[in-house]
Amino acid sequence: MRSLKTSFWIDAFIFAGAMAALQPRLTGSTIHEWLALATAATLVLHVALHGDWVIGVTRSFFRNLMHVSRLDYLVDALLFVAFTITVVSGLVISRVVMPALGVQMLSGGTWREIHSTSANITLFLIATHFALHWSWVKNSFRRIVITPLQSRVSAIRTGRESRTVPGKTAKAL
Amino acid sequence: MKKIIFRYIVIALAAIALGALIYCLNQPANAASLGTSIDVAGRVHEGLGGEHSLDGGSGLLSGMFGLLENLLIVGMTTVAIVSLRKLFACRQGTIRG
Numbered sequence: 001m002r003s004l005k006t007s008f009w010i011d012a013f014i015f016a017g018a019m020a021a022l023q024p025r026l027t028g029s030t031i032h033e034w035l036a037l038a039t040a041a042t043l044v045l046h047v048a049l050h051g052d053w054v055i056g057v058t059r060s061f062f063r064n065l066m067h068v069s070r071l072d073y074l075v076d077a078l079l080f081v082a083f084t085i086t087v088v089s090g091l092v093i094s095r096v097v098m099p100a101l102g103v104q105m106l107s108g109g110t111w112r113e114i115h116s117t118s119a120n121i122t123l124f125l126i127a128t129h130f131a132l133h134w135s136w137v138k139n140s141f142r143r144i145v146i147t148p149l150q151s152r153v154s155a156i157r158t159g160r161e162s163r164t165v166p167g168k169t170a171k172a173l
Numbered sequence: 174m175k176k177i178i179f180r181y182i183v184i185a186l187a188a189i190a191l192g193a194l195i196y197c198l199n200q201p202a203n204a205a206s207l208g209t210s211i212d213v214a215g216r217v218h219e220g221l222g223g224e225h226s227l228d229g230g231s232g233l234l235s236g237m238f239g240l241l242e243n244l245l246i247v248g249m250t251t252v253a254i255v256s257l258r259k260l261f262a263c264r265q266g267t268i269r270g
Contacts, residue, residue, distance in 0.1 A: 019243050026236025044188065048180040081191065088192035110199060123243060127250035134255050 007049065008140045014042050015130070022123055033090065033097045040087050047080070072132050079125040086122050089115035 017039035024032035047054065057073045091098055092111045098104070130137065 019240060019247075022243055023236050023239040025232060025239055040188075044181055044184045047184050048177050051177070051180040080188070084188050084191045085195055087188075088195050091192075092196065114199065123246060124250070127247040128254065130247055131251040131254035134251055 004140060005144055008144050010042060010046060010049070011137075014039060014046055015126070017042065018122070018126055022119055030096045033094055036087065036090055037097060040083065043083060047076075072129075075125060075128050075132060079122065079129055082118050082122045082125055085118040086115060089118060 017035055020027055021032055021036040021039050027035060053069075054073075054076075057069045061070065061073065089111050092105050093115055094105065
């Protein structure tokens with residue numbers, strides 16, 4: 001059974017990977033291309049892990065008009081399409097991945113513009129997806145990162161206190 | 174586990190099919206009509222955030238600024254959407270009350 005921790009770290013990797021991949025100036029074209037592919041593969045895993053939700057909302061999409069998850073679903077579907085377009089256009093204009101696989105792409109002039117525009121749209125959709133799941137992100141971050149850190153810090157503090165208290169008492173005595 | 178692997182393959186195949194369709198739609202004729210409409214939208218977002226081409230070369234500082242821009246966009250969108258959601262939740266509450 002998938003845990004909250006696994007979901008959180010997969011999502012964190014996708015987010016960090018997408019943010020870094022959307023800045024080829026930061027990474028350089030080699031890392032940009034391979035990182036984008038790795039992010040795409042992890043994104044597919046993210047969708048597969050949330051398969052039950054996808055199937056459930058797809059079934060009730062036209063049945064229930066006041067569906068709360070409809071906006072999430074539309075944003076996710078658009079994000080999937082936009083990311084696919086970004087990956088395909090990226091592969092067409094690829095300078096590293098496709099030549100490394102032994103494929104030479106005959107890319108036209110429009111592919112670069114398609115890649116740039118779809119990447120921009122993907123960024124805005126990622127931001128919207130992130131915002132729509134903000135409460136989950138906040139609560140998971142608190143449970144997985146903040147609470148263990150706090151308990152560790154308090155454990156260290158109590159450990160220090162227990163070590164220093166005998167010394168103090170010895171001095172006092 | 175088997176279910177997730179099956180779903181993974183199905184979604185990956187769907188993405189590949191969609192990608193192949195997009196490729197076939199644009200590549201053979203090198204469709205100029207699609208390019209011109211997208212070019213305008215591409216220029217709109219060129220200044221802030223999103224992906225920038227590598228024509229100016231890569232650099233850690235400019236890349237970090239770009240990453241900051243992207244995070245800024247995510248932050249602003251999150252604040253806007255969370256605020257809107259809270260606003261609508263409050264209005265619903267007052268109507269009910």
